[in-house]
Each structure stands twice: as structure tokens, then as C-alpha cells.
Amino acid sequence: MQEQIAGGADRVLYVLATLARHESPLTIAALAEQTGLAQSTLYRQIGLLKRWGFVLEQAGCYGPGPACVQLARGFDQSSFLIQESQDDMARLAAESGETVGLLVAVKDQAVCLDMVESQHPLRCSFVKGRGLPLVKGASAKSLLAFMPAARLQTRLEELGAAGADLAALERDLLAIRRQGYAMSDSEVDAGVWGVSVPVFRRPAQAVASITLMAPSTRAAGRTQSLAAMTVAAAERISARLAAH
Secondary structure (H helix, E strand, C coil): CCCCCCCHHHHHHHHHHHHHHHCCCCCCCHHHHHHHHHHHHHHHHHHHHCCCCEEEEEEEEEEEHHHHHHHHHHHHHHHHHHHHHHHHHHHHHHHHCCCCEEEEEECEEEEEEEEECCCCCCCCCCCCCEEEECCCHHHHHHHHHHCCCCHHHHHHHHHCCCCHHHHHHHHHHHHHHHHCCEEEEECCCCCCCEEEEEEEEECEEEEEEEEEEEHHHHHCCCHHHHHHHHHHHHHHHHHHHHHH
């Protein structure tokens, strides 16, 4: 990672990306531990980001600033992928009664771009902008299974270095490619079932995944029908993306 962020611009973006991943502000010491950068370097990067409004300081802790809100709003309004997915996500949530999310792979995380929440009192929820490790669960494995080969190889090498069972993971990914979607139950959170289907803009080039989540108790006996609904929604979105 140090080799990848050798340049000053890379360091600034690396610091900002690290802050964006955390749900609470970080001290300089905590940020140094997370990034591996020297505190003197971090003070310079933080100072630059503060001047441009991308970082806000509160009691010696640093988090994303108001300029990040403007970026997020602009992304929501201009994202072609989100715009082309929203109608079918809403339709899938209405048909299934469950929560639906649109996720993409960013570095080593599965990040939620958009979501439609279930109306049930007991429901599973995504959080827009939140990232989860790109290794476990239906969403992560769906994104991995249909990732370009070179990018997947890099991610597998990173997971192997972190001690992951690559043989088991590769077996799972092969089965997902054959089936066309990923399904998991309590793999990330206990009592949560999910199915995730890739969305394509070109053949064999997935740009995102549509994931439906439900409490395991409510999904029992409905897994195949819920999977079929999600596959149909993903196919409609893919057809629309390909048409453009």
C-alpha cells in the first residue's frame, strides 16, 4: 500500500478515503494507525482537506466535511447506474416486501450506492455509502464472481495474504458463476438471508449487483421465488444499461 500511495495526490485521496470508511471521526493517532502514514504527513494532508471543506475537525478528531455532502448529492443526481436501477429496485422491493440494495466493488469493499427499504417492522437494512469487506456474504461474492479476471486475481492475493481460505472461496465463486447469482444465510449477520445478482452493461462485465435481504425466518420457504424476482430485476436493469 505504501508503494501505491507514494505520490502527494495519492496520499491526500488515501486519507480522505480512509476517513470516508469510518462511521466516526478519527484522531491523528488513529488515522496514522489506519493508514501507516507519519503523523507529520497526515497533518499536512488534513490541513489541505480542511481548507477545501472535505474534512471537518471536532475536538481534535477528523471526519468528512460539508464538501463531501455536495459530492454525494451530485453523485446521486448524475449516476447513470442509479438512475437506470431505481424503478426496478422499487418494483422488486414492492413485489417481495423486502429490502433491496445496489452495490458496487470499490477497492476491497462492497459499497451500497442506493437502497429501497422494506416496509415490514422487522427488516434488514443497507446504509448508503457504507462499505463491507469484499469477502463474505451474497453481495461480496456476487461482485467477486463476476469481477474482471485481473482485478479478481489481485483481490484473491490480498485475501490470501490476510489468511482467507482461498480454495473454499474459489469453489464458491465458481458455483456462483454457474448459477448466475449468490445466496447466503447468516454469513455476515446472524439471522439475515440474502440473494445477490450481477448487473451487466456488456456481456461478462458486471458493473454492480442487486441484493435482496430479508430476515432468515421470513425468507424460509421463499428463497427460490425471491431469487427469481431478483434475477428478473437484474436482467431488466442490465438490458436497459446495454441499450445505452
